[in-house]
Amino acid sequence: DAKTTQPTSMDCAEGRAANLPCNHSTISGNEYVYWYRQIHSQGPQYIIHGLKNNETNEMASLIITEDRKSSTLILPHATLRDTAVYYCIVRVRGGANNLFFGTGTRLTVIP
């Protein structure tokens, strides 16, 4: 699976949009971009995934660049409960299915 690079930490004001970037310049054509988050002392929570088109669900939006070498997870209106470590993971769909977690981005939502 391709490697991803994320900023170590970010702050966001409550109520504002949180934009979390991820670089995956070595992504291959059959690899998807997945986002998970982990709130302190809990198991990771699935957020969203996509291949090349932008995706949106009730939690977030995923914007993938045209060359697919980077993506941005957008939390449209961040709340204090969104404070967590966010992991961007690239993997082949239907492959081994295990996920390799990097260090992620620690997002702190500030009141």
Added chain:
Amino acid sequence: GAVVSQHPSRVICKSGTSVKIECRSLDFQATTMFWYRQFPKQSLMLMATSNEGSKATYEQGVEKDKFLINHASLTLSTLTVTSAHPEDSSFYICSANPRSTADTQYFGPGTRLTVL
């Protein structure tokens, strides 16, 4: 959405004892479950892949005789930490893929193991 549970959520044991952790998929069947370990301030590390009806596949550096995995049914996998020592103290997390959606992995809430 798919729900994965773990039991117990927290366990404290004496050095040398064995501890069993259960991972259940509550509303779906999972032919494959995964076990991760997370030390403080570190990311999740895959320990092993648990396959229903067959032997688990362990990652390099993980002792199969110390971390016994049993996947007896499509909704239950167990991890037994045998002869636990203080260095085994960690946060153990399982995950599973619903058979209908091979793409997305759902995680349990984790089990905090403290070995005294």
